[in-house]
Amino acid sequence: MADRPEVLRLYEKQKKQDHTPRDIEKQHALGKLTARERIDLLLDPGSFYEFDSFMEGAPLKFGKGDIQTKQSVITGTGKIHGKQIYLYSQDFTVEGGSVGEREARKICKIMDMAIQNGKPIIGLNDSAGARVREGVRNFAYWNIFNRNVVASGIIPQIFAIMGPCAGGAVYSPALGDFVFMVDKISGMFLTGPAVIKTVTSKEISKEELGGAKIHNDISGVSHFFVQTEKECLEKIKFLLDYLPSNWREKPPFIPSDDDPNRTDVRFYDIVPDDPKKLYDMHQTISLIVDEGKFLEVQARFAKNILIGFGRLAGYTIGIVANQPRFLGGCLDIHASDKSSRFIRFCDAFNIPLITLVDVPGYLPGKQQEYGGIIRHGAKMLYAYAEATVPKIVLILRKVYGGGIAGMCSSKERGADELLAWPGAEIATLGAEGAVDLFYGEEIRSAPNPEMRRNELIQEFREKVASPYTVSATGRIERIIDPQETRKELVQALLRNLDKKESPPQKKHGIIPV
Numbered sequence: 260m261a262d263r264p265e266v267l268r269l270y271e272k273q274k275k276q277d278h279t280p281r282d283i284e285k286q287h288a289l290g291k292l293t294a295r296e297r298i299d300l301l302l303d304p305g306s307f308y309e310f311d312s313f314m315e316g317a318p319l320k321f322g323k324g325d326i327q328t329k330q331s332v333i334t335g336t337g338k339i340h341g342k343q344i345y346l347y348s349q350d351f352t353v354e355g356g357s358v359g360e361r362e363a364r365k366i367c368k369i370m371d372m373a374i375q376n377g378k379p380i381i382g383l384n385d386s387a388g389a390r391v392r393e394g395v396r397n398f399a400y401w402n403i404f405n406r407n408v409v410a411s412g413i414i415p416q417i418f419a420i421m422g423p424c425a426g427g428a429v430y431s432p433a434l435g436d437f438v439f440m441v442d443k444i445s446g447m448f449l450t451g452p453a454v455i456k457t458v459t460s461k462e463i464s465k466e467e468l469g470g471a472k473i474h475n476d477i478s479g480v481s482h483f484f485v486q487t488e489k490e491c492l493e494k495i496k497f498l499l500d501y502l503p504s505n506w507r508e509k510p511p512f513i514p515s516d517d518d519p520n521r522t523d524v525r526f527y528d529i530v531p532d533d534p535k536k537l538y539d540m541h542q543t544i545s546l547i548v549d550e551g552k553f554l555e556v557q558a559r560f561a562k563n564i565l566i567g568f569g570r571l572a573g574y575t576i577g578i579v580a581n582q583p584r585f586l587g588g589c590l591d592i593h594a595s596d597k598s599s600r601f602i603r604f605c606d607a608f609n610i611p612l613i614t615l616v617d618v619p620g621y622l623p624g625k626q627q628e629y630g631g632i633i634r635h636g637a638k639m640l641y642a643y644a645e646a647t648v649p650k651i652v653l654i655l656r657k658v659y660g661g662g663i664a665g666m667c668s669s670k671e672r673g674a675d676e677l678l679a680w681p682g683a684e685i686a687t688l689g690a691e692g693a694v695d696l697f698y699g700e701e702i703r704s705a706p707n708p709e710m711r712r713n714e715l716i717q718e719f720r721e722k723v724a725s726p727y728t729v730s731a732t733g734r735i736e737r738i739i740d741p742q743e744t745r746k747e748l749v750q751a752l753l754r755n756l757d758k759k760e761s762p763p764q765k766k767h768g769i770i771p772v
Contacts, residue, residue: 282352290444291422292488294333294350297383301346301492302337309335310372311365329353331386332362334369336378339496342504345373348383351422355387358428363400370406377505379415381495384432385422400427407434412607414505417498419491420445420481423465433480436604437498437556439491440471440481447474447481472559479560479593497554501568501575503608510575510610515549519572519749526741530617532682534657534689540565540582543615543655547745549573556601561593563622566601571613572749574756577605580615581666590665591622592635599638599770606646611752614652614674618662619689636665637771643667645770647762649755651748653739654679654726659689669734675758676736676751679726680744685735686724690716693723 286293292300298307314330331353336345347366349356358366366382373380407430410416416435423446424432432438432447440447448469456462467473474481483498485491503510529542545551548569555567563586566579579598581588605612621627621636643650652667652674667674668685684690694702694715705711722728726738739747 286352289422290487291351291385293352294348294383294385297421297488297492298333298335298337298346298348300489301381301383301495302339302344303341306338307335308337309333310369314361314365330362330365331356331358332365334365336369336372339499342379342499343376344379344381344499345369345376346381346383349385349421351385351387356385356422357387358400358403363403367402367406370403370410373414374406374410377414377507379417379499379502379504380410382416382418382431382435384418384420384424384428386428387423387425403431404434407431411436412506415499415502415608417495419495420447420471421488421491422446423451425449425451437483438474438481439483439485439495440474441488441491442471442484442486444488445471445474445481475557475559477560479557479597482557484559498568501554501570501610506608508609510608512573512575513570514573515570517549520746522742522746523744524742526744530656530680530741534619534684535587537583537587539584540580540588540615540617543744544569544578544580547571547613547615547748548576548578553578557597561591561597563588563591564594564598566598568610569613571745571752574752575610576613576752577601577610578613578615579666581618583617586622588618589620589622590618590636590639590662591627592630592632595632595635595639595665599642602639602642602646606642606648609648611649611651611755612646613748613752614650614667616652616654616658616662616666616668617656618658618666620660620662621665634771636661639665640672641768641770644673645762645768646673647758647760649752649758650675651751651755652677653744653748654683654685656680656682657684657689659684660687663687675755677734678737678739678747678751679729679735680741681726681738683726684720684724685726685729686719690719690724693719 283293311334331350332347333350334347336343347369370380407416417437418432418435419439420432421441422444425448429447429449443466446465446469452463452465452468471481471484475484483494485494500511523546525546530538544553549571553567553569555565557566563582565582569576569578579602602612621632650667650673654668658666658668663669664672668677670677686693694712698715702708702712726735729735730738737747
């Protein structure tokens with residue numbers, strides 16, 4: 260009996276020697292870290308506890324090679340900034356990180372533990388996909404997808420793509436909440452370049468097919484674009500600081516020295532009076548949130564709308580804002596998908612929503628109509644209507660037509676408090692369009708058509724679109740001095756933090772996906 264603890268320690272040491280020096284050298288040459296190096300950088304020092312470290316790969320049934328005594332995935336629990344999380348880290352040096360029956364069981368187990376304990380799950384993905392040599396036995400892989408669906412809305416699911424992620428391996432991250440990709444290292448594709456060449460005879464590189472830039476700029480599959488793996492792991496920590504561990508908890512409160520009553524005259528100069536002039540909504544957001552810190556999500560995709568996390572008086576908030584710098588801030592198919600998904604995430608995890616509005620409406624055109632803008636745009640209406648978290652809306656400059664519904668810019672759409680700047684315009688049609696529609700003939704026959712048109716435009720703005728006119732109907736709580744924007748939003752948030760709303764009982768709604 261006396262020698263058995265020594266045998267155990269020797270066995271543990273052998274099992275944790277996952278990589279030969281050559282394996283490590285190969286990973287580092289690709290700009291990649293090993294599975295354990297990633298864990299060490301992500302977690303608080305000394306907090307990692309590994310599960311199933313003695314499990315071995317399934318016996319070889321087909322193909323070449325020795326029986327694999329190492330596993331292509333490491334699983335366990337640890338802490339990030341003191342918050343407990345569960346995670347798995349795939350090891351590309353072991354059979355390309357492929358997932359067989361036993362690896363799938365390990366991942367499912369750790370996901371079950373995360374769900375049962377109400378803690379976030381983090382997947383560090385570096386996998387070639389399902390293990391081909393195991394045949395139908397590796398269909399256990401699909402159980403991972405079922406866990407993703409069960410975990411959805413219960414705990415945050417965060418995935419970092421740390422290498423090639425092909426075939427079925429892409430579905431688990433796609434079913435999660437946030438995907439991180441590393442430039443020139445990450446790859447996601449259902450059918451890789453070799454398959455495309457076989458089927459179509461066309462050659463395409465991994466980067467062009469499914470690299471980090473493609474999925475951040477074009478497809479919208481990824482939420483965060485980073486340059487290195489170390490930056491990726493640091494950004495995951497930063498994201499977690501904004502999120503609760505599960506749907507029953509409130510988001511973390513982090514006290515701030517930034518005065519909640521702070522005023523700023525720079526608000527006067529950021530937004531031009533002319534509704535056609537462009538400006539950067541980032542500047543407005545930075546003056547509103549605590550210490551100017553805004554964690555933007557999907558920053559490179561659908562740039563005509565901004566989404567992300569910030570804080571007001573220490574409380575985590577989700578921000579949805581039109582971005583006039585791109586497409587004039589119009590809503591389109593991609594912006595609708597991007598924002599509605601984010602709104603639903605915030606609602607699932609008790610994160611209040613601050614919506615900053617400056618929108619001319621939905622982007623017109625045949626391409627948008629053929630692409631289903633009606634269906635995609637309806638997702639925003641659904642997401643806002645479904646959300647029971649506090650919804651504070653501020654109209655900065657204009658909101659016209661369908662943009663009123665899309666950006667939750669009315670009491671009928673469920674805004675808990677609707678605020679507006681004095682120069683804001685709120686109407687089903689912009690002043691110029693309305694005047695041209697109703698008074699076109701009168702303008703053309705006037706002695707001075709341009710002067711008459713300008714008079715009518717001004718009259719429409721004062722009598723129909725003015726926030727004072729809309730406020731008279733009880734649809735706007737307050738018209739605020741722009742320099743007091745932060746103060747007013749903080750107060751509105753604090754008034755609504757204890758909001759309780761119970762939707763009708765049902766199995767689930769049918770969102771227009």
